[in-house]
Amino acid sequence: MGHATIEWVYVGVVIAILVYVGADAWNIERLLEHAPEDAETIKVTGAQWVWTFEYEDGTREIGKLHLVKGQPYRFEITSVDVIHSFNIPDFAIMMDAVPGRINTIWLVPDQSGEYLIQCREYCGLSHYQMRGTLIVEEPSGEEGEANITSAAVEAPSKGATAVAS
């Protein structure tokens, strides 16, 4: 012994880094907790092995989710059989779909295009194929049709990559 000072300094530095990480994470997560007031609620239901989406106006889609760029959305996520996990990697959206519970998460898509929706919790035989498509349209609305087709062309390369960007 007799050289404990270096170790205390080292432990102090480690703790300082951890405090920084913890405080920053807390600060960011605090802002992500609550969906904007005007968000449209979309009910997301996982079942072996498809995603079903129900919009606020009552229409339903299976395996496809249409959103408008710049609009806030609030997802209410549940499951009818086993635990799934609703995941859009490109937008860092990730929340478990638990039977008997409703979990919420929100998103403002900031880029138009086609993105991958997948299941991220093991759910049986076709877990790896439990995929869907998120289609983000330009807010122009009526003539959105053209935008979808142009987005679809660039889709394959965007499929599962853009988290880093």
Added chain:
Amino acid sequence: MVLEVKKPRPMWEILFSTHHTDVGLLYVYLSLTAFIIGGALAIAIRTELFLPGDAINIIPDSNTFHRIFTVHGTNMLFLWLIPFASGIGNYLIPIMVRYKDMAWPKLNAVAFWMIPVGMALIWLGFADTTWNAYPPYSIIRAPGPAAEMWIFGLKILGISSILGAINFIVTILRMKHPDLPLMKTSLFVWSTLVTSLMIIVAIPTFAAALIMLYTDRLGVSGFFNPAMGGDPIAYQHLFWFTFHPEVYIFLIPAVGMMYELIPKFSRKPIFSYQSGVAAFVLLAIVGFASWAHHMYATGMSFTEKTVFMVGTLAAVPASAMHVFNWIATMWGGRIKFAAPMSFAVGGLVLFFYAGAGGIVNTAMPLDFLTHDSYWVVGHFHLFVMGLVTFAFIGFIYYMFPFITGRMYSERAAMVQFWLMFVGVSMIFLTQHVLGLYGQPRRVFDYVPVQPLIIMNQISTVGAWITAAGAAIFVWNLIKSTVSGKPAKMDDPFAIGEQYYDYTRREPHH
């Protein structure tokens, strides 16, 4: 079969022995077998993922794939990591605390012989529940009798480790030589003591959850079945209350082995014994305050997430103290890079990467990027394959001359070290990137886009390189046991004084 070359004895005498060195070696042989066959499953998984789609077809369908990764995970954790640590503990603890045997030799043998039974249940059942066995899947969808066999297998392994832990605690605290204060015992003794205490606190929770899972499967209860008013998230709390501390139960014996190896091969005393003890005790306590960081995405409230993030971050300084202690011990030492030391230093490097990745996981917003993706696979494999298995392999090489009386091939061991170090880095560092690209874990197939294909291929080639290293390892152990050069028993590694008389044997009784 050659168990102890120095003094060959009939097979039955060893199998029915209750002597601590015999039982310890049985543990080691069983766990090494599990390591090799579980590793073969991992190679099958990685080979299947070399290309997307049907291009590679060594695993015929997704169900077989799910069964393979379930058995791989269960096998590696409960039949390789835990029994190996028990084996070395059995062999060394009585010697280190200067007692003739374990406190209860017969109980010790019983605890060992429960393991082959559990192993048979897990391998013959070949369940597909994943090693987490999350309900409701494991209740309402997983096919029987595989899932039942998995439940009973884990039950038996859990009882076995509790019996072993009781034996260790009593041996260390009550059978220790009266002239030897606890604060003078080696840090490996401390690591075994702390691990055993953690096992006794942690395991019963999951043991209860297993019974609830079983009655749920029978349909007589609905603890975790939402169709009967139960809550599947309750299982996850019980599960992780046991298995987050369990990762420290895997880790701490390996840390204790590093404390044996690094000072000896640096030819210097440990930098700070007190700091090592303090870090063990701290980790054992704080390790119980972080279990739900595995569950951020199950819909936890902001407050719950914050509490468990703080609990998780609080466990980091203890691990960082170990790393500091090792580096400070090596600093200025006359280091001899024989195989045991190379594996210890390699393990230290991978431990650092794993720990740094862990800090990223625990930060709440980043967890939603990494959770249930390949990042997590890479992260915990850097611990269990990086630090823990490297320390174990290093320790096997270190004990080899003391057990067999012969020397292993140093050149083959160094080739193995470099193959494994490069291979393991390739597999698991790239898996972090795969996770950031969004590849979920436990998938039979992935989206055929260029970045995913390239990263999966690097990872798979790394797995093949690691397998080559493991093959050399097995060859080296067998060949050197049979025909290695006789070791100089007083100082086989030419590193000077030995702290313990490893070759000492109390007479069989």
